[in-house]
Amino acid sequence: MIAKVIPRDTVDKIIEAARVEEVLGEFITLKKRGANLLGLCPFHGEKTPSFTVSPVKGIYKCFGCGKAGNSVNFIMEHLSLSYPEALKWLARKYAIEVVEKEITPEEKERLDERESMLIVMQYAARYFVDNMNNTDEGRSIGLGYFIERGLRPDIIQKFQIGYSLEERRAFTNDAVKAGYAPKYLAKTGMSILSNAYVEGNEITQADVFDRYAGRVMFPITDEGGRVVAFGGRTLSSEKKVAKYINSPETDIYHKSRVLYGLSLAKKSIQQKNVCYLVEGYMDVIAMHQAGIENVVASSGTSLTIEQIKAIHRFTPNIVVLYDGDEAGQKASDRAIPLLLEEGMNVKLLMFPDNHDPDSYSRLVTAEEFAVYLEKNAQDFLIYKARKLSAETKNDPIKKQQ
Structure with a gap:
């Protein structure tokens, strides 16, 4: 017997469209509480709201009965539907065509x-x-x-x-x-x-x-x-x-699509409306220790269009904090044109004496580190103009060009 399944790209499209606050808002009254929304749980009787919805994370959790999940899980539970039925329900709501694919x-x-x-x-x-x-x-x-x-x-x-x-x-x-x-x-x-x-x-x-x-x-x-x-x-x-x-490429890991630290950063990126882009795992970790969570790394690969689009869903603003050494400069030169092509507002930040975010954060206090980031991020186009001006200052031939 040949089974049928909703294609993975259609499932992804449905889940991306089905914003948790919109879907759940059809069934319960939600009130703003900081970055989250709060309401009465539909799964158990309660008088004091303990049902929390996180738009940034795309999930809900009831601290009374423990029920938790995303928009699909909610529709399955609330309307007693199977997983494919819940996906189809959401697809109808968001006018997404579902063409089931036969699978062997x-x-x-x-x-x-x-x-x-x-x-x-x-x-x-x-x-x-x-x-x-x-x-x-x-x-x-x-x-x-x-x-x-x-x-x-x-x-x-x-x-x-x-x-x-x-x-x-x-x-x-x-x-x-x-x-x-x-x-x-x-x-x-x-x-x-x-x-x-x-x-x-x-x-x-x-x-x-x-x-x-x-x-x-x-x-x-x-x-x-x-x-x-x-x-x-x-x-x-x-x-x-x-x-x-x-890790090598596998059925569950496509390195061109994954950003190190994004699952921990997306809430802060959305709140601060800016993302710091660094090179390595330790750069991300060091910045979290310094109290800065809106940071990701494209570890193990050059920055890709898919990764940029993942950031762009949360903010159009990005600050590139690549290392000051030759390898870091090359990585920056490759990344910035891609960022600009995708419509990102790009700033660049260089650390003194060839430091990287990890090493520099260990030299200064968390407060000094945050101040350095704030004061030294330059708009890329201004940085580029100043750099060209400095290079041509004493070169009459380049000046004419």
């Missing part, structure tokens, strides 16, 4: 595999956090590294930073022991297939080993906060070892 059992299996991969990533994040906090190796090497850099425990916890043990099969063996299939460890990129594996055979525990052995681990989440990838940093000083290893 094999395609259905792939959809199920996607969910299995996300579950593996959730396990991996918990596992690496546990390693860093509860093993001698993790505490002395991983946690010790971040404490030495001055990171507070609450910031380490906020970003779910962890540690992968040096033993080459530690994660793989523990994951299999916990019930996770070796094929999903390979599909997520958390484990690597050995050269002895024969293509087409069932993947067994003996066929896979850890990708990130002996590295501190930075979970990368999608916009909804689900872990879809990792960045692993070596603490070894050996030059032949790659400083960072990032």
Whole structure:
């Protein structure tokens, strides 16, 4: 029997259109409470409002009965509809055409595999956090590294930073022991297939080993906060070892679409109406520690149009804080034309003495850091004009050009 499914791009379009405050506002009265909305829960009898709606996060939560979710979940629960029925209900409301696609059992299996991969990533994040906090190796090497850099425990916890043990099969063996299939460890990129594996055979525990052995681990989440990838940093000083290893492209991770830190930044970006764009994981984390949350990074890839569009949904204003070294300058030169093409208002900020946001934030207080950002962000076009003026000042040929 051939099943039918609503195509993924149609589902995404419906979810994006179905703003949670609009959908829920049809059924309950919501009143403004700070950045959120508050109302009486429709799922249990209450006299004091405990039902909170977050337009920025696109979710609701009742602190009385615990019900929570997005617009689709609400329609399913409130109108007793299945997931596809709820999507169709919302599609009608927002005049979105739904053309169901026939899928084979094999395609259905792939959809199920996607969910299995996300579950593996959730396990991996918990596992690496546990390693860093509860093993001698993790505490002395991983946690010790971040404490030495001055990171507070609450910031380490906020970003779910962890540690992968040096033993080459530690994660793989523990994951299999916990019930996770070796094929999903390979599909997520958390484990690597050995050269002895024969293509087409069932993947067994003996066929896979850890990708990130002996590295501190930075979970990368999608916009909804689900872990879809990792960045692993070596603490070894050996030059032949790659400083960072990032997850490969998978069914759940497309690096050109994902911005590090966006799930934690979008509320602040919308409130401040500006986004800071930095290069690396530690730049994002350091700025959060300095009290600045409206920051994202395009870690592991050059900035893409898809990433810019993701930022543009929350603000048209962006400040580029790339490193002052040659690599940072090149990254900035690639990124800024794309930002301008997408209609962003671009400012540029350079740190003194080739510092980056991470290193500079450790030199000054949080207050001094915030003041520096405020006073030194220049409109890109003004910056460019001044730079050209300085370059041509003593060059009569360039002046004529």
